[in-house]
Amino acid sequence: MNTSSDRWLAYFMILPVVAAVLAFVIGPTWDVATLSLTQVVMGQERGFGTLNNFRALAADPMFALVLKNTAIWILGGTILCVMTGLAVGTFLAIDSKMTTGLRALILLPWVLPDVVTAMAWKWMLHGQVGVIGSTLQSAGLTEQQISFLGDPDLVMWTLVVVLIWRKMPLVALILCAAIRSVPNEQIEASRMDGANAFERFRFVVIPNIAFSLTAVTVISMIWITAEFALPWIMTGGGPANTSQIMSTYIYQQSFEFFSWGVASAMSVVNLVMLMVIVALYLYVNRKSWATGAAS
Amino acid sequence: MGSVTLNNIRKSYGAVEVLHGIDLQVEDGEFTVLVGPSGCGKSTLLRAIAGLETISDGEISLDGQVINHLPPKRRDIAMVFQNYALYPHMTVAKNMGFSLRLAKESKAEIDRKVQAAADILDLAPLLERYPKQLSGGQRQRVAMGRAIVRDPEVFLFDEPLSNLDAKLRVQMRSEIKELHQRLRTTTVYVTHDQIEAMTMADKIVVMRGGHVEQTGSPLELYDRPVNVFVAGFIGSPAMNFIEAVVQGGNVLTSDGAMLGPAPESLSDGARVTAGIRPEDIILADSGAEAKVGLIEPTGAETQLTLRMQGASMVMTTRDRITLSPGDAVHIRVAEGKLRLFDIQSEAAIR
Numbered sequence: 001m002n003t004s005s006d007r008w009l010a011y012f013m014i015l016p017v018v019a020a021v022l023a024f025v026i027g028p029t030w031d032v033a034t035l036s037l038t039q040v041v042m043g044q045e046r047g048f049g050t051l052n053n054f055r056a057l058a059a060d061p062m063f064a065l066v067l068k069n070t071a072i073w074i075l076g077g078t079i080l081c082v083m084t085g086l087a088v089g090t091f092l093a094i095d096s097k098m099t100t101g102l103r104a105l106i107l108l109p110w111v112l113p114d115v116v117t118a119m120a121w122k123w124m125l126h127g128q129v130g131v132i133g134s135t136l137q138s139a140g141l142t143e144q145q146i147s148f149l150g151d152p153d154l155v156m157w158t159l160v161v162v163l164i165w166r167k168m169p170l171v172a173l174i175l176c177a178a179i180r181s182v183p184n185e186q187i188e189a190s191r192m193d194g195a196n197a198f199e200r201f202r203f204v205v206i207p208n209i210a211f212s213l214t215a216v217t218v219i220s221m222i223w224i225t226a227e228f229a230l231p232w233i234m235t236g237g238g239p240a241n242t243s244q245i246m247s248t249y250i251y252q253q254s255f256e257f258f259s260w261g262v263a264s265a266m267s268v269v270n271l272v273m274l275m276v277i278v279a280l281y282l283y284v285n286r287k288s289w290a291t292g293a294a295s
Numbered sequence: 296m297g298s299v300t301l302n303n304i305r306k307s308y309g310a311v312e313v314l315h316g317i318d319l320q321v322e323d324g325e326f327t328v329l330v331g332p333s334g335c336g337k338s339t340l341l342r343a344i345a346g347l348e349t350i351s352d353g354e355i356s357l358d359g360q361v362i363n364h365l366p367p368k369r370r371d372i373a374m375v376f377q378n379y380a381l382y383p384h385m386t387v388a389k390n391m392g393f394s395l396r397l398a399k400e401s402k403a404e405i406d407r408k409v410q411a412a413a414d415i416l417d418l419a420p421l422l423e424r425y426p427k428q429l430s431g432g433q434r435q436r437v438a439m440g441r442a443i444v445r446d447p448e449v450f451l452f453d454e455p456l457s458n459l460d461a462k463l464r465v466q467m468r469s470e471i472k473e474l475h476q477r478l479r480t481t482t483v484y485v486t487h488d489q490i491e492a493m494t495m496a497d498k499i500v501v502m503r504g505g506h507v508e509q510t511g512s513p514l515e516l517y518d519r520p521v522n523v524f525v526a527g528f529i530g531s532p533a534m535n536f537i538e539a540v541v542q543g544g545n546v547l548t549s550d551g552a553m554l555g556p557a558p559e560s561l562s563d564g565a566r567v568t569a570g571i572r573p574e575d576i577i578l579a580d581s582g583a584e585a586k587v588g589l590i591e592p593t594g595a596e597t598q599l600t601l602r603m604q605g606a607s608m609v610m611t612t613r614d615r616i617t618l619s620p621g622d623a624v625h626i627r628v629a630e631g632k633l634r635l636f637d638i639q640s641e642a643a644i645r
Contacts, residue, residue, distance in 0.1 A: 185380035188347050193394035193441070194368035203393070207384035 029271070036264035053265035060262075062241060062249070070246045072156050073231075077163045078221045084164055085171030085216070090201070092172060093179040103173065110169045118233035121162045125149050125234075149235050152242035159231050159243055166230065167223060171216050178212035179205055211285070218281040225274055246270050297358065297448030297481035298323040299344065304353035306339055313339055315505045316353070321449075321498075324479045326472070330492040331502035331528070338453055340502070341485045345374045345451050357448060373442035374451040378458060379434045381426040381441075388413075388422040391440045412443040415474070432463045439474070452484040456491065468494060489529050493517070501525050523568060523641040526634060532573045532598060535608040538638070539569040546633065550604040552583030555633035558644060567644065568636040573598070575632035576610035582627035587618050601626065 036053050039046040057063050092099050092106070109117065124132050127147025136142045148158040182205055190204045206213070228247040231237070237244035237252060244252075246266065254263035299321040306314040314336045321327045329337040342348035344355060346367035355363050362370050373394075381390050389396075391412060392405040400408075413419045416436045426434055435455060442450055452471070456464045472495050475482055486492055492499050493513045501508045501516065501524075509516060509525045520526035526534045539546045541557045546569055548554060554569055561567065588600035588607065597616055601608045601624070610626070618624065635644040 183378070183380065185376045185378050186382060189374070189376060189380035189382075189441075190393070191347065191367045192345060192372070192374045193445075194397045195393075196368075199397060204382060207382070210384070 032264045032267050032271075035260055036268045038261055038264075040259065040261035053261040056262050057265050057269070062244065063266075065241060066244050066246060066249045069156055069242075069244060072160065073163070073245045074221060074224050076157070077160050077167075077224045078217060080160065081164050081167050081171055081220050081224070082213070082217050085168045085220075086175050086213070088168065088172035089175030089179060090205075092176040103176065106169045106172060108169070109166050112166075114166075114229035115233060117162070117166055118230050121165075122149065122234050125158060125162075149243075150239055152239055155235060155239065155243045159234060162234065163224065163227065163230060167220055171220055174212060174216050175209060178209040182208040214281065214285055218277065221277055222274065225270070225277075299449060299481065299483065300354075300356045300359075301340075301344070302354040302356070304340065304343060304355065305351045306336075306343060306348065307351045312351075313505050314343075314350075317505075317507055319500060319507065319510070321481060321483060323481055326475050326482045326484065326495060326497045327500060328484045328486060328492040328496035328498070329500045329502060330486055330489055331508075333487060334504075335502040336505040337485045337487075337502050341374075341451050341453055341483060344449075344483060345372055346370050347374075371447050372449045372451060373445050373447040374453065375435075375438045375442050375455045377454045379426070379438040381434060381437055383426050386423050386425055387418060387429070387437050387440075390426065390437055391418075391444050394441070394445050408444045408446075409440075412440045415443065415477070416440050431459050432467060435459065435467055436470075439471070443474075443478070448481060450480050450482045452482065454486055455484075456486070457488075464491075471495065490531060493529065499529075501528060519643070520570075520634070521643050523570070523636045526570050526636070526643075530572060532609045532611065534634070535571045535573065535576075536636075537569050537571075537603075537606045537608070539567050539635075541565040541567065546635065548583060548603065548606070552603070553627075554583070555628050555630075558635070561635075561644065566638050568638050568641070570634035570636060571608070571628050572632065573609045573611040575629040576601075576608065576626050577629055578612070578616070579625050579627045582625040585624055585626055587620050587622045587624060590616075590618065590620060 034048065037050060038048045039050050039052055088106070092103050124130050125148040127133065127145065127150045130145070130148070133142075133145040133148065137145045146154070148154050186204050186208070187200055190200050195203060226247070228251065231243060231245055232248050232251065235243045237248045247270075250263050250266050250270070253259045253266065299319075301317055301319040301321075304314055304317040304319075305312060317336075317340060319327075329340060331337050339348055343350045346362070346365065350363060353363075354361050357370065357372070382393065385393065388406075388409050392409045395405045395408060409422070410419070413422055416439060418433070418436055418440055421429065421433060421437075426437065429437065438455070455471070456467050459467060468491060471484075475495075484491075484495065496513055498510065499513055499516050500510045503524055509521045511519075513529075516525060516529050520529065523536065527536065537548060539548055539554060541547075541561045542563055544557055546554045546557045546567065548569075554571070557565075583603060585601040585603045585608070588602045589598075591598040591600075596611050596613045599610050599612070599616075599618070601610060608626075636642065637644055
């Protein structure tokens with residue numbers, strides 16, 4: 001009697017969470033999944049049970065370009081973000097008055113809204129009136145003013161740079177905190193063992209922060225995959241689709257071309273990619289979850 | 296060879312000086328213990344020898360060669376830390392071989408030296424374990440192994456036993472001492488525990504407030520402390536101190552009980568601090584009167600707290616006694632065991 005009422009109470013207590021997950025995560029996912037298997041013409045559903053959307057996607061010459069751009073965006077963005085974050089975090093971990101101030105200041109790019117960031121950078125990188133291009137030109141470093149967002153060869157990497165500017169601060173702060181929590185005695189022991197600064201970093205600091213490092217890598221990968229406003233506002237996928245990435249292309253397909261079916265198929269592909277990333281993360285960290293986090 | 300000479304070592308943090316000119320000579324192969332209360336500067340001094348702490352003034356030399364300005368790795372000194380400071384991501388073998396790996400020794404050579412050190416410390420079956428899989432005592436041994444494989448001129452120990460439980464501490468204490476007798480490597484050992492200092496040291500350095508109070512062998516410090524601080528710090532239970540006065544060539548308590556003869560240098564009416572070790576108090580038929588307070592038998596000996604007029608003293612005896620709290624007794628001080636200190640300067644009067 002008692003145990004069964006306890007059980008009902010337990011179910012009742014988790015009901016809100018289950019309902020929320022069903023309504024806002026499982027529901028839409030199910031919707032998108034079924035939609036990706038439905039023929040849609042001009043916004044009208046015309047029959048379920050077809051792989052035509054995926055075939056159309058595979059045949060779309062744009063999709064290959066989008067995949068390549070997305071790879072630059074996610075892999076390039078994540079790797080550079082974590083590397084610069086690690087470098088900046090290492091610097092911030094040094095004890096001094098300057099770094100104490102910088103630790104607070106560095107969060108500024110992170111607290112700005114996406115739209116503000118995107119607009120500000122769009123102006124600074126503008127082909128005619130952008131302050132960055134004109135500074136480079138007047139300094140004599142370039143012959144003509146570079147249009148960072150208008151050059152098909154530069155645009156993707158320019159976006160990545162802005163992305164790093166925006167996402168790196170939190171990575172740097174998390175890694176800074178991790179580095180500062182490395183036991184000082186271990187650092188001193190390695191000094192006694194004869195390690196130079198690089199060896200201390202490589203053999204003592206990095207292994208000690210490995211848990212934070214993988215966590216922050218996966219988290220920024222997920223952030224970056226989900227990032228939409230920044231590239232959409234800055235380039236809208238242009239010029240000539242050379243900066244079209246998964247999130248912007250899905251948006252364009254669904255809300256500008258109303259190809260719900262193809263857009264859903266792409267969302268499914270995107271979801272599978274993300275799940276692979278997370279699975280990889282859990283696999284890599286399977287030991288640390290059990291032991292590292294506790295110690 | 297590994298003799299360490301410290302010459303007028305000073306260390307300041309900003310305006311605060313924590314070491315006020317330390318002079319110390321550690322002979323080759325000697326086991327020297329730095330002991331003192333928290334904040335006396337003993338750890339700072341050890342870290343200065345290690346090179347982890349810079350010094351503001353003075354000279355540290357190893358075998359006559361000044362090493363102040365050398366980084367830790369070029370000093371040929373190994374250190375065992377209080378919290379072991381093992382690398383958690385490395386196995387015991389990797390932990391011990393890390394310094395050799397950094398020194399770019401061959402793998403075979405590293406394996407050989409690690410194995411040799413592991414044999415000395417009974418760590419051979421644990422070489423492939425990680426630090427978190429070891430007990431406190433085993434971790435402590437790995438930390439020592441890490442120092443041994445380098446075969447340094449000097450070992451430094453920074454309160455290595457303070458994280459162990461009482462039983463293990465006693466065991467590790469004798470292990471460290473045996474290890475030293477085997478390897479004969481010069482050792483500087485920091486502790487705040489005077490029993491550790493007494494049992495392990497060839498030479499004890501008692502420090503207080505950034506000064507060296509006294510240097511000497513354990514028994515020298517016990518028998519001939521130079522001042523009240525050293526007398527009170529060395530020995531457990533601690534030495535009893537009571538105010539006394541010289542009268543007619545004798546030292547008397549304030550209520551006139553006789554403690555012992557006064558040295559000739561003291562004139563009548565001189566006020567002194569009398570120091571008496573607990574085991575030097577003897578129950579007698581006559582002498583100073585006291586009341587038994589606490590009786591604490593420990594088996595081999597019994598500790599008594601005695602209440603005298605205006606003072607309380609602790610005595611220990613190996614005799615089985617039949618006293619109970621409240622009993623009145625007479626006590627006297629064993630012949631030649633009374634220590635006298637100047638009441639102002641607290642320096643010993645000989």
